[in-house]
Amino acid sequence: MDLEIFDHTEAEPEKNIKLIKEILDFAGKKIELPDDTEMSVTLMNNEEIHKINREYRNVDRPTDVISFAIEEDGDDMPIIFPTDEDMEMPEIAKNIGDIMISTEKVAEQAVDYGHSYERELGFLTVHGFLHLNGYDHMEPEDEKEMFGLQTEILDAYGLKR
Secondary structure, eight states, X not given: OEEXXXXXXXXXXXXXXXXXXXXXXXXXXXXXXXXXXXXXEEEEOHHHHHHHHHHHHOOOSOOSEEEEESSSSSOOOOOOOOOOTTOOOOOOOOEEEEEEEEHHHHHHHHHHHTSOHHHHHHHHHHHHXXXXXXXXXXXXXXXXXXXXXXXXXXXXXXXXX
């Protein structure tokens, strides 16, 4: 997976970045995501995620994780190449989108839920990742599927509750 991680917090960058890379690689293999898939994760504070939540979701408060899927419905514009038979077709990586995580919320919720900071960061990362890959929890059957897969990934990775 081609993953870019941006840390706007510098709270524990090396530790957070290592966990995010590892859990996303693990989750990507679990759902059989192509190796050339692209995405990004940005770690930020409550103030920054509050602004994004207000601007894009009309919710005037900080949240824990926001996912912005790029290829949600598969209705991408086709790329038209010349019909030269000798031309090699370039491989085009699929960019699935961006995840934004508030590390302040990670810390707060780890305490609230009685588990480690790492478990909460892993949970929010996987949760956002599954959203980018078309999973949702709006309907009970979808929630059961998404949360079941989420728990399966976290448990198998070693971030049990």
